[in-house]
Amino acid sequence: MTKPKHILVIRLSAMGDVAMTVPVLRTLTQTYPEVKITILSRPFFKPLFDGIPNLDFLEADVNGRHKRLGLLKLAKEAKALGIDAVADLHNVIRSKIISKYLELKGINVASIDKGREEKKDLVSAEGKNISQLKTTHQRYADVFEKLGFPLDLSKPQFAARQRLAPKLTALIGVEPKKLVGIAPFAAHDSKMYPLDLMEKVIAQLDASEKYRILLFGGGKKEISQLNKLSKLFANVSNTAGKLNFEEELSLISNLDLMLSMDSGNGHLAAIYGIPVITLWGVTHPYAGFAPFNQPEKNQLIANREEFPLIPTSIYGNKFPKGYEEAIRTISPETVLSKIKEVLF
Structure with missing residues (x-):
């Protein structure tokens, strides 16, 4: 042929x-x-x-x-x-x-x-x-x-980091800090790290003065929640509702790390070879949807001893009663420790 x-x-x-x-x-x-x-x-x-x-x-x-x-x-x-x-x-x-x-x-x-x-x-x-x-x-x-084109995905070449427009450099600021993107939302609540716990993660990052934190999301409700969250901290900016898709990709390409749910933003960061830490609730990376070329150690998973039916579904849309907040078994301390491990 x-x-x-x-x-x-x-x-x-x-x-x-x-x-x-x-x-x-x-x-x-x-x-x-x-x-x-x-x-x-x-x-x-x-x-x-x-x-x-x-x-x-x-x-x-x-x-x-x-x-x-x-x-x-x-x-x-x-x-x-x-x-x-x-x-x-x-x-x-x-x-x-x-x-x-x-x-x-x-x-x-x-x-x-x-x-x-x-x-x-x-x-x-x-x-x-x-x-x-x-x-x-x-x-x-x-x-x-x-079709006759075998591929070896083990040695990828990533998309280049994009040059930032003045609008985006203003979001980042001028201080030499690690750029951490945080995308706290997902298609289903069962895949989302509770905002009260995420606030604790952000508070510790902000207090260290080592990070510039950029929040990602979309939709009126999410934008409102992220606006409120960003106003609590000096080193946090909300990008949601302020950027078009090209600008968002440009900003993501310049991150040092992305903290994401089992959702799209982790995959966007992985396009550029950015380290991605993914938090998993009722879904599991073994289903094959972990961001590209990210190590297993960067996948933080809800406690299967306490919630043995995980993964309850492939997409997070089905789960038994009591599993709604299984992701709470990932402590803020665990998340913070992993961030520091990856960045330093």
Whole structure:
């Protein structure tokens, strides 16, 4: 079989999952510079792929002109670009419709194996020993291997640190302090470190005068909470609601460390090779969603002896009564100790 020369890569959402494609696509273009890539995703995510050589972006307006039968129009747009293979990294109804149309036109399609049965077994362990499943990054890489492009993710090259605009340097300040990003929110409360505990972490960091702390989040409620939190401390700034996505990525690329939940911001920091400490509640890094190239020791996990059913689900949307705040078993002292270990 002739190797493809132009691959359409489909990953429509969510932000963390789209961000996880970035180090894989960087490796792909570095390993096979002769291959052209077109990434099909939502317009908002376009800045994630800036700087990747030989890569173009095709916007998917899935709630507008590409809704329902508009997906076929999108598939035709992709075909008109001269693609000769499809890497479906999403494998949902929308991506399957696009892929099937292109397959019927004679274009080779490879789709991700999400490992649903393995993940089902993981959340059914009920306190038994569990082991690391294949990472999502490797599952993405496996799709390209099916197309004839095996990838080695063990020696990545990361996106470059971006030059900060004056607006962002004002947020950071002029004092030579370690820049710590903190993203305290997640899609589900069961994955979120309680704000009263996070406030204790921030208070200790602030009191040491060694750190400049930048808070990340989005949505009116989160912005309001982070504004209140930032006003309590001299060395804390809230970025939420003040930056566009490009500016946020630029700021993240200059961090010394990101403290995140099992959520998108950790994956954004990992694109730039920034150390990420992740706090896990009812989910678990063994499901394969830890930020790219981050060591296991940076994954702080709720106490499975006290809450043996963890992971209760892959995405944190399901958990038994009493598990709502399992993440409280990660003490502020443990978080602070890990921050100091990573930075000094």
